[in-house]
Amino acid sequence: MDGDVPGYVPTVRGGGVMHVRMLCLGRHWNGKLYQYEPTRSDFDGLAVPPLPGELRELANEIAASAGMTLDADLCIMNYYDAAGRMGVHQDKDESDVSLAAGHPVVSVSIGDAARFLFGGLRRRDPVDAIRLESGDAFVFGGPARLRHHGVSRIVPGTAPAELDVQGRFNLTFRQY
Numbered sequence: 001m002d003g004d005v006p007g008y009v010p011t012v013r014g015g016g017v018m019h020v021r022m023l024c025l026g027r028h029w030n031g032k033l034y035q036y037e038p039t040r041s042d043f044d045g046l047a048v049p050p051l052p053g054e055l056r057e058l059a060n061e062i063a064a065s066a067g068m069t070l071d072a073d074l075c076i077m078n079y080y081d082a083a084g085r086m087g088v089h090q091d092k093d094e095s096d097v098s099l100a101a102g103h104p105v106v107s108v109s110i111g112d113a114a115r116f117l118f119g120g121l122r123r124r125d126p127v128d129a130i131r132l133e134s135g136d137a138f139v140f141g142g143p144a145r146l147r148h149h150g151v152s153r154i155v156p157g158t159a160p161a162e163l164d165v166q167g168r169f170n171l172t173f174r175q176y
Contacts, residue, residue, distance in 0.1 A: 005046050007079060019085045023057035026051035026074035029174055034093050036074065036176055051075050059106045059173035066139040067103045072173040080114065080154045080168040087149035088117055088127065089113055094176050103175040104141025110169040113155040134160050134168075 007023035010031035018031065029034040030050040040046050056072045063070035078086070091105050109132045116138070119127040125148065132138060140147060151170075160164050 002130040003102070004037065005040075005049050008043050008103065010042070012162075013160055015090045019083065020078040020080050022079075022094070023049075023077045024074065025049050025077065026072075029076055029093065038148055039164040053169060055171070055173070058108070062106045062108070063104050063139055063141070066141075068139060068141045070104055070106060070141075070173065071175050072175050074174050076172045076174075078170045078172070080151065080170065082167065083153070084154050084168065086151040088123065088148045090117060090146050090148055091174065092146055093173070094174055098175050099145070100120055100146050102142040104139050106173040107132075108171045109136045109138075110151070110171070111159040111163060111165045112168045113158040113176070114168050114170070115152045115155070117148075117150045121148070123148055131155075133158070134163065138156075 005023070007021040007063045009020070010018045010022050012018060013030040013034065026048065028040045029037065030037050031041045032042045038048055040048065051072065055075060058073060059072035060070050092099060111134055112133045113134070116130045117127045118130060119125045129152070154168050
């Protein structure tokens with residue numbers, strides 16, 4: 001996540017600091033405005049790197065395997081270290097057209113396992129905890145598209161040895 005356009009730890013509106021390191025491809029998610037944009041105006045003003053075609057195809061194929069249609073044009077890559085987590089939230093900053101169509105979010109986990117929380121349409125709805133392992137793909141769309149979700153913890157040392165990584169990388173693909 002380091003390079004010409006490096007990953008960074010976002011600050012969200014209200015001043016909270018996220019517990020992940022983020023890099024967006026295709027479009028940048030601005031945590032201060034809760035909207036997508038072509039540059040990282042909330043951090044360093046750099047242009048957003050493009051979403052590679054191979055990753056776009058992977059996301060679209062995963063969605064199709066779940067019976068859903070996706071033409072991914074953005075990816076948020078989050079890196080979770082051993083203390084990483086993500087509060088329960090909804091992914092609802094995509095375009096009104098995309099949300100109305102119920103285009104899915106495709107999530108791919110690489111590295112350490114995570115305790116993934118998947119709730120209902122209201123924040124107060126019950127939450128199921130699901131262990132996501134390296135290589136797992138999770139798709140939610142249609143009526144489940146706006147369900148609350150998050151990551152309560154990472155399980156250090158569970159990444160496949162052949163990856164030679166510590167922590168968890170999560171790639172979430174969307175159609176803006």
